[in-house]
Amino acid sequence: MSETHSHDDWPYPHPKQPDIEDGPLTDYMAMTEAVAELLIDKEVFSADDMRRTLEDIDSKSPAEGARMVARAWLDPDFKARMLEDVNAAAEEMSIDAGTIPILAVENTKDVHNVIVCTLCSCYPRYLLGLPPDWYKSRAYRSRLVREPRAVLAEFGTEIPDAVEVRVHDSTAELRYMILPMRPKGTGDMDEDALAGLVTRDCMIGVTVIDRD
């Protein structure tokens, strides 16, 4: 948008901020709208059902995953169950992890894990909320498998050479989340306090938890 305008009481023109409709309407956008309208017209579901579902998806946040990580740090039996079946472990905590199976991979002193979806943008939305824009970018998706350590360094994350960097490309039926290492000096913290340390990015694997 190169169009500029100025306000009456402010002499300096500034560029017009594009409205959401100013981007191109793609075929898929038109098709999505058309199919949604048809399904509503045919009363397969109502407009309110659709709104509610979108609101529900938007309401997910990394706090759900963080609670599970904190519980896993405190309770080895829970951790074992979570590594076996994340969705069932979530249910124990009354967290809805959705119907797509999620696999938790554990960071250790020998292996640092990080997730990507090179084909599209698969992401464990039920436990981590909506993905950040960079996760969906072509740069992240193509470069993470090609030069993972360079990408991690751009996130400020330096993994020692002796530690294996393992990229998980979620191309098929699973979603992945990282179970980060519990930082040192947290022995006296309870579950809520620990959950507060666990960020979205450390569950994607582009950073580690550092309390210094």
Next chain:
Amino acid sequence: MSARFAAGDRVRVRKAYPPGHVRTPYYVRGKEGVVSRLIAEHPNPEERAYGRDGLPPIAVYGVLFRQNELWPDYQGPEGDTTEVDIQEHWLGPLKDDGG
């Protein structure tokens, strides 16, 4: 389950470029890896993408590749890896492919 491979098996991904909705990324085709886990059996998305039922279900495996195998000019340490989920019909035992 009638899965053909088990964890630890060395496999090679088919080097094929069929048209359509394919979930096997280009960068692993023709490459050698090791099965890390049997994930599950799933209806075939290559069929389901075109309105068919995708049955019988196909086993999907986690396959671990050394970065040095995927990218001959890989700059990082030897031990670095990438794990990709791959359907059974994309995998062959290593010996079948001269490996």
